Amino acid sequence: MDRLEISAPPVPRSEEVLTPEALAFVADLDARFHDRRDELLAARRERRAETARTGTLDFLPGTADVRAGDWTVAAVPADLRDRRVEITGPTDPKMAINALNSGARVWLADLEDANTPHWRNVVGGQLTLRDAVRGQLSFTSPEGKHYAVADPARTPVVLPRPRGWHFDEAHLAAGGRPVVAALVDFGLHFFHNARELLAGGSGPYYYLPKLESHLEARLWNDVFTHAEAALGVPHGSVRATVLIETITAAFEMDEILFELREHAAGLNAGRWDYLFSIIKNFRDAGPAFTLPDRNAVTMAAPMMKAYSDLLVRTCHRRGAFAIGGMAAFIPSRRDPEVNERAFAKVREDKTREASAGFDGSWVAHPDLVPVCAEVFDGVLAGRDNQLDVLRDDVAVSAADLLAIDRTPGERTEQGLRGNVRIGMQYLHAWLSGNGAAGIDNLMEDAATAEISRSQVWQWVHNGVRLDTGEVVTHDLVERIVAEEHTALDGTVDDDARRLFVECALDEDYPDFLTLQAYDVLLARGD
Numbered sequence: 001m002d003r004l005e006i007s008a009p010p011v012p013r014s015e016e017v018l019t020p021e022a023l024a025f026v027a028d029l030d031a032r033f034h035d036r037r038d039e040l041l042a043a044r045r046e047r048r049a050e051t052a053r054t055g056t057l058d059f060l061p062g063t064a065d066v067r068a069g070d071w072t073v074a075a076v077p078a079d080l081r082d083r084r085v086e087i088t089g090p091t092d093p094k095m096a097i098n099a100l101n102s103g104a105r106v107w108l109a110d111l112e113d114a115n116t117p118h119w120r121n122v123v124g125g126q127l128t129l130r131d132a133v134r135g136q137l138s139f140t141s142p143e144g145k146h147y148a149v150a151d152p153a154r155t156p157v158v159l160p161r162p163r164g165w166h167f168d169e170a171h172l173a174a175g176g177r178p179v180v181a182a183l184v185d186f187g188l189h190f191f192h193n194a195r196e197l198l199a200g201g202s203g204p205y206y207y208l209p210k211l212e213s214h215l216e217a218r219l220w221n222d223v224f225t226h227a228e229a230a231l232g233v234p235h236g237s238v239r240a241t242v243l244i245e246t247i248t249a250a251f252e253m254d255e256i257l258f259e260l261r262e263h264a265a266g267l268n269a270g271r272w273d274y275l276f277s278i279i280k281n282f283r284d285a286g287p288a289f290t291l292p293d294r295n296a297v298t299m300a301a302p303m304m305k306a307y308s309d310l311l312v313r314t315c316h317r318r319g320a321f322a323i324g325g326m327a328a329f330i331p332s333r334r335d336p337e338v339n340e341r342a343f344a345k346v347r348e349d350k351t352r353e354a355s356a357g358f359d360g361s362w363v364a365h366p367d368l369v370p371v372c373a374e375v376f377d378g379v380l381a382g383r384d385n386q387l388d389v390l391r392d393d394v395a396v397s398a399a400d401l402l403a404i405d406r407t408p409g410e411r412t413e414q415g416l417r418g419n420v421r422i423g424m425q426y427l428h429a430w431l432s433g434n435g436a437a438g439i440d441n442l443m444e445d446a447a448t449a450e451i452s453r454s455q456v457w458q459w460v461h462n463g464v465r466l467d468t469g470e471v472v473t474h475d476l477v478e479r480i481v482a483e484e485h486t487a488l489d490g491t492v493d494d495d496a497r498r499l500f501v502e503c504a505l506d507e508d509y510p511d512f513l514t515l516q517a518y519d520v521l522l523a524r525g526d
């Protein structure tokens with residue numbers, strides 16, 4: 001097995017997480033699983049080519065017995081049985097402490113879409129998580145404000161979200177080949193914290209992003225099984241909540257839970273990446289597959305309702321938790337009107353999820369924790385979850401999941417301009433080290449920015465006609481980019497503008513915006 005070579009700028013305290021033993025553990029994971037990861041990425045490309053050819057998707061004939069079978073996932077551990085409100089956010093120490101003090105039941109500690117993978121963020125996130133497990137997390141702002149965990153006995157259960165299978169960590173190489181980033185994020189966290197978490201009555205729990213098939217879930221399951229054995233912790237200690245946030249995974253919810261049945265805790269309806277995946281997969285399938293303005297697509301759209309109902313039904317039939325997604329409205333402590341609107345919108349969204357049978361849901365900001373908690377308290381009425389709500393009334397077909405053309409809403413110039421503006425602003429924030437940003441009172445992260453740039457690509461390639469009568473063309477987008485960039489008055493740098501144009505307009509559609517942006521980070525020496 002090759003030793004890991006680090007080629008990265010120095011990060012304070014990195015020696016605490018990049019120990020020889022931890023690096024050897026990650027090197028072993030990479031040596032064992034890298035080639036299978038590569039094969040699965042190739043399978044993604046083949047499947048997408050098939051979707052481009054046929055313009056459709058369906059449930060897999062080869063796994064009908066799994067869908068029909070009578071099985072459940074392993075019983076969910078005691079500290080994960082009440083997930084009525086989960087806060088998500090980056091892992092810098094201040095945000096981490098605020099999340100731990102937020103009153104949520106779970107903190108999704110994001111090493112993925114809310115995080116720019118600067119090496120200092122990759123290492124810094126691990127340090128934060130390690131300190132949190134040991135009750136050693138504290139932070140003093142440059143202004144001298146001190147942050148500490150208020151009541152260590154009442155902090156949320158922490159579920160880190162490693163990066164997706166598509167990402168490589170350029171700062172760590174084995175035999176000259178960059179290491180799979182998901183294995184770096186998971187491996188370092190598991191190595192340093194699994195035993196401590198178990199000793200404290202919890203466990204190594206994770207959110208898994210961007211899976212496209214049950215075979216990718218099988219790979220995670222094998223990684224968990226091997227990691228547990230290698231560290232001598234009991235099999236089944238790891239518990240994963242899988243984001244169902246690609247259209248292909250929506251056709252394999254049962255299969256994904258089945259593959260992970262000894263390690264699964266639930267599924268989450270990751271709506272933003274889901275929309276990105278729909279656009280990505282059907283980007284060249286014709287005008288019937290073009291979605292209306294990004295902000296007009298709600299969870300009430302028939303295809304979104306079908307997806308979330310199917311998720312609740314699948315989870316509860318299998319004894320797994322169904323966790324709702326992110327309403328993007330964020331409150332403002334300075335503007336009461338913005339605040340009121342955010343509270344109303346989030347309340348509406350959480351009420352819909354609670355009445356659909358979800359066991360809990362996500363919020364993006366500490367001020368939204370009480371809103372979500374109140375809605376779920378109301379529906380739970382003394383119970384910890386809604387596993388007893390089986391949703392036998394739900395029957396979802398492939399056509400229901402693919403009812404893209406039944407999504408109400410207009411395609412407007414304002415929507416196009418919004419995509420361009422937000423895309424450029426987000427990329428600027430990402431390149432500056434902030435993977436999540438509040439823009440126009442909405443939470444933006446990699447997933448929402450992916451929708452923005454992909455929608456522009458799709459509208460150009462399908463000649464969408466806007467409310468103004470104008471047809472979306474390459475030239476129109478170039479003109480709008482120039483106008484919006486000028487209006488942003490020097491707040492978006494040239495790299496962000498160029499990246500946006502590349503990701504929205506290149507004939508050869510880039511698979512992931514963050515991969516393109518990562519190259520810019522590396523070129524800058526980050």
Ligand SMILES: CC(=O)SCCNC(=O)CCNC(=O)[C@H](O)C(C)(C)COP(=O)(O)OP(=O)(O)OC[C@H]1O[C@@H](n2cnc3c(N)ncnc32)[C@H](O)[C@@H]1OP(=O)(O)O
Pocket residue numbers: 087088089090094095096098099110113114272273326330331332333363364365366436437438442443444445447448
């Ligand atoms: C599609 C998906 O994948 S969703 C999941 C991934 N995305 C996320 O996790 C985004 C989570 N949210 C955030 O990162 C933030 O809320 C943002 C960037 C959108 C807005 O953050 P800010 O501009 O700092 O908001 P605001 O100024 O209102 O914050 C007020 C306080 O709340 C804190 N705060 C805001 N959001 C969070 C959060 N998610 N977790 C912890 N603390 C938070 C801020 O740190 C700030 O603390 P302070 O008063 O001690 O300085």
Ligand SMILES: O=CC(=O)O
Pocket residue numbers: 113243245269270271272273274325326447
């Ligand atoms: O990761 C969550 C999403 O909505 O995307």
